[in-house]
Amino acid sequence: MGIRGRIALAISCVTALAVVVLGFSVHHISEAERERAARAYQDDRLSSALQIFERDGTLALGARLDDTALPQPLRKAVFHGRSGTYVSGGEDPRVWAATGVGGGGDGDGGGEESVRTLSVSAAFPDDDPALRSLDRALMIAGVGTVGLMAVVSWFVAQRLSRRLRHSAAAARRIAAGERPDAGALAGQGRDEVAELGRSVHHMATSLAARVDAEREFTADVAHELRTPVAGLVAAAELLPQERAVELVRDRAQAMRRLVEDLLEISRLDAGVERADLDDCELPSLVRGIVRRAARQRGVAEVSVTVEGEPRIVTTDRRRVERVLVNLLANAAKHGRPPVEVVVHGSRIVVRDHGPGFPEELRAEGPRRFRTAAPERGTGHGLGLTIAAGQAQVLGARLDFGAAADGGAEAVLELPDRAAVTPAHPPAPADGPERPVTAPGP
Numbered sequence: 001m002g003i004r005g006r007i008a009l010a011i012s013c014v015t016a017l018a019v020v021v022l023g024f025s026v027h028h029i030s031e032a033e034r035e036r037a038a039r040a041y042q043d044d045r046l047s048s049a050l051q052i053f054e055r056d057g058t059l060a061l062g063a064r065l066d067d068t069a070l071p072q073p074l075r076k077a078v079f080h081g082r083s084g085t086y087v088s089g090g091e092d093p094r095v096w097a098a099t100g101v102g103g104g105g106d107g108d109g110g111g112e113e114s115v116r117t118l119s120v121s122a123a124f125p126d127d128d129p130a131l132r133s134l135d136r137a138l139m140i141a142g143v144g145t146v147g148l149m150a151v152v153s154w155f156v157a158q159r160l161s162r163r164l165r166h167s168a169a170a171a172r173r174i175a176a177g178e179r180p181d182a183g184a185l186a187g188q189g190r191d192e193v194a195e196l197g198r199s200v201h202h203m204a205t206s207l208a209a210r211v212d213a214e215r216e217f218t219a220d221v222a223h224e225l226r227t228p229v230a231g232l233v234a235a236a237e238l239l240p241q242e243r244a245v246e247l248v249r250d251r252a253q254a255m256r257r258l259v260e261d262l263l264e265i266s267r268l269d270a271g272v273e274r275a276d277l278d279d280c281e282l283p284s285l286v287r288g289i290v291r292r293a294a295r296q297r298g299v300a301e302v303s304v305t306v307e308g309e310p311r312i313v314t315t316d317r318r319r320v321e322r323v324l325v326n327l328l329a330n331a332a333k334h335g336r337p338p339v340e341v342v343v344h345g346s347r348i349v350v351r352d353h354g355p356g357f358p359e360e361l362r363a364e365g366p367r368r369f370r371t372a373a374p375e376r377g378t379g380h381g382l383g384l385t386i387a388a389g390q391a392q393v394l395g396a397r398l399d400f401g402a403a404a405d406g407g408a409e410a411v412l413e414l415p416d417r418a419a420v421t422p423a424h425p426p427a428p429a430d431g432p433e434r435p436v437t438a439p440g441p
Contacts, residue, residue, distance in 0.1 A: 007157035019142035039085040042097035268389035326383040
């Protein structure tokens with residue numbers, strides 16, 4: 001149940017409780033007032049009948065002397081020289097009024113015979129039509145009040161919930177790296193919800209400005225480094241000693257890859273990357289990627305297995321290769337051979353037999369500038385971050401998990417845009433079961 005339903009239910013329950021308490025109070029007050037009025041009326045009748053009896057000696061107004069049906073409590077009160085009223089229950093409920101006449105007892109040993117009792121009575125039914133009508137009116141008014149309060153509270157809660165949903169949507173946009181709608185957050189009003197909206201708007205604006213500044217800084221730094229790194233790579237070729245050339249070239253190539261990775265991340269963060277889609281047979285594409293990774297990145301001992309019928313998918317070949325090469329390089333660097341690639345439909349699974357992905361990576365996803373090198377602590381670097389970004393451009397899903405029998409397992413699920421099965425899928429010469437290895441030195 002959402003906050004609207006909870007607020008409406010709470011207000012309705014409180015209103016219903018108040019209506020019930022008020023209804024019972026009014027009912028008991030009305031019943032007590034009815035009894036008081038009946039006693040007062042009978043007391044007035046008794047006074048009038050007593051005056052007539054003392055003046056003329058006759059019984060009037062329905063008065064009786066020594067009525068045998070007189071309730072015992074009232075009889076005792078008259079015997080002790082007191083007059084009063086009494087409401088009797090039973091099958092014939094009545095309201096009584098009685099007083100003593102004649103000799104009158106003094107209560108010091110005289111018998112009840114010395115006191116004559118003059119009494120009047122009238123029926124006092126439990127089911128009073130007026131009281132029943134009042135109860136019915138209270139019930140109708142109570143139900144109407146609860147229903148009205150439920151509707152009013154629902155609309156009030158709806159307005160409150162809508163403003164909270166705007167704040168929640170803004171928070172989700174911030175988490176997704178988007179700039180929130182300023183008009184939806186900077187609401188009018190002076191209550192706590194309006195203050196929350198303004199605070200979220202201020203936070204969103206500050207975070208968006210900071211993210212934009214960091215993004216621009218990363219792109220500017222990468223662009224500034226690109227030219228001197230290119231010159232450094234070219235100058236390394238001119239060094240006379242082969243060992244010096246090898247060392248400088250290796251470091252220069254590493255720096256150039258870092259700069260290119262930073263530029264790629266900055267483009268992914270800016271959201272300017274677009275997939276260039278075309279149809280391709282996925283198993284053949286994966287085998288070619290694995291062969292090139294073995295030649296260019298030294299990723300050896302990789303086996304490719306195709307499960308089920310080969311699938312033709314519509315995707316961006318270059319970006320799929322970028323994702324798979326980074327996954328294979330990560331498996332070769334941080335895992336243990338053999339590295340296995342399984343193609344099933346539009347799903348590509350890359351797994352190794354090493355210690356597996358860290359728990360933080362499986363829970364939160366890749367984070368940039370975290371590497372598993374001992375001098376840098378635990379975590380991962382830019383490769384998995386770029387793989388996740390390119391998968392997002394493809395509209396694919398990239399999950400990092402653990403294999404059932406140990407090791408790291410990355411699953412790339414390509415979108416099934418227009419997948420068909422070829423009538424005669426080409427069989428590669430090397431076969432799906434043969435491992436692809438790096439060429440010898």
